[in-house]
Amino acid sequence: MKRVIFFWSGATGYMAACWRALAAVPDVQLKLFVEVQRKGDNGYRHAEVLQGLDAELRFDDEPLDQAGLRRRIADFQPDLMVVLGWRVPMCRFAATDAAFAAIRKLFAFDMTFAFTPRKLLAPLVLRRYLHRFVGAVVTGERSALYASYLGFDSSCIERGLIGLDTEPFAAACERRSRLASTPRQFLHVGRLTREKRIDLLVEAYRRYRSRVAAPWGLTCCGVGPDSRLLENEAGITACGFAQPDEMPEIHARHGALVIASDYDPWPLVIAEAVASGLPVICTDACGSHVELVRHGFNGRICGTGDVEGLARAMAWMHAHAAELPEMGRRGLALAAPYAKEQWAAQWRERIERVSRVGR
Template identity: 40%
Template sequence: MTSSPSPVPSKGVSANGDPLRVVFCWSEINGYMAACFRELAGRADVDPFFIALASGRSSGTEAAFADDVVAGLPCRLLEPEQLDDEALVRELVAERRPDVVVLNGWRYRAYRRLPYGEPLRTEEHGGPPGFMMTFDTPWQGTLRQRIARFRLTDYLNRCAITVVTGERSWQYGVRLGIPQARLRRGMYGVDHAGLSECLQRREESEWPRRFLFAGRYADVKGLDVLAEAYARYRDGVARDGAGEPWALECCGTGPRGDLIAGREGIEDRGFVQPADMRDRFAAAGALVLPSRFDPWPLVLVESAAAGLPILCTEACGSSVELLRPHYNGLAVPPDDAPALARGLRFLHDRHAELPEYGRRSNGLAAAYSTSIWADRYTAYLREAHAGSPPRR
């Protein structure tokens, strides 16, 4: 699938005065990255092209995004077997004669092999491109991660710039041996301007008395803990005569939907397309994310941009950047249903304060807007273009 954005005037940043030609080798393009990529494609000084896995084909994905998620993007979507074809991927990248190639981590061998072998661009067209790599994996100190430093050294050294999500993945980058001078933060962004409308809609009437969970219905997301905590919360509210318990709306799909099926007060909406999630954000009073492991959950960032107070576990990597306890929400330990239940009650009892919590969330999320993301990436791409390590 290939589509092109509207033409834009060129002011040129590459060596020959043309816009910087960039190929992004990505995994799957979801709603938030499509918004970021669309913003970048509209810039005059960058000419991007996106190669990615077709929606719903990645491991662990239970539902596909609608085709219009990538509408207007200059892209080529691949089936899994095509993404395993190193020659095909190399040809797709080389035919764009890129100034910079952006590699999404090290999971896909076809992407990982691009910095090796014959140059992707001839001297006639400016010489080999620079490489920029991104990843969102947090440091956990596992044996596998410790070994990765030695396994990935050569690959990492071929990338002029490495962009991570936030503090936890930055710590992993340092432990991988990436010099701090080549590490950058800010891998992801969200449509802050569009999501801010949810806050405006919510403030036009009484703040909703509803909790929202959005994510995969999988053990790693802690749905069993959420179900137990929510039941404890309902019992506590009834016992204390603290008004009506709030409903819990769940948006997602996956193998563990049985954990919330038929539970009193829980509404299961199933998988919701990105375009429809704004209505769910606007109808909610707070986000609840009980994950056991979540490298840098974007739903937390989107919810903050939508002006929602946040209740999540310390396992949620993006909470480091987007959550301030007793300022715009609360963080609790993972796998602790009583603590999560107390967090639900904390929000319930502070209903009058939640609009201010929501405005604070919205402010914290402004740093991850698509416009700031595009500014950030343009600067990083220029660095990668100018400072690519020599090829061996």
């Protein structure tokens, strides 16, 4: 029996599904320590999402009980600790506390490289912290490049940090296929914040509407400070925050996903859309397009900040509506490697291999 602890930030439905799949593996015992934000949680059902898992939930505004956390970690006697990033105090404590120096640790992150002072200096600033890990697990190729820049040897960098429950989304694809025609509605999913470039999305949608007859509507699922940019915009429906279990049905009612971000390391919403058979329009800044979107095959990839390119991509989807179901079906195989069962199998093998390092 291998005992594994994940130290995580954010209680998401997709990771909970993956953790349940891993917890169901007979020779793996799993424990979770998850920190979530209290401010702006918008009624997100954190505890419900993690129900049935051996999980301890804490809010980010609570003082960190280091002695208590140290005791609970020691009581579990982990063979491996998976630590997400370096910014969350709970994660930093787990990685650096001397009581657990002998326990093997994997560094988990999804960030990508950028020419900013903070990221350029990261290998120096984080050197002592990162040397505590035997390897890194990242979301995809762009994060793997950053892991290499941080100093991890290529043999110690693995992809596959994130997975999802593909079955509900496959069912959404099936429901959509039974409709008489492709739903004439674009979908955007994500927090309404500056890096998601809602301003760019709205302007591209305006241009698209001005160029076609009977334009499609645009549904925006999410909350955030830029929600005001959606107000009183013709054709745009802002539906606010949607719970994870609502997303497959939302996907079934739409014809294509549109993401306009100028920084988005590995947006899971693209994986969900591809798993539901939706064609995707996204910017090059969306890191998950590297693994999940092929231009002209199951989506359209636009330059980051290219409002005209986004408008043309929407017009292209509009003009080729009859082709979109087949286009979406092509992407299903690209999402298959991220299914929770595959994710759990990969982690089972990874846990066994890493636990033997140095023995």
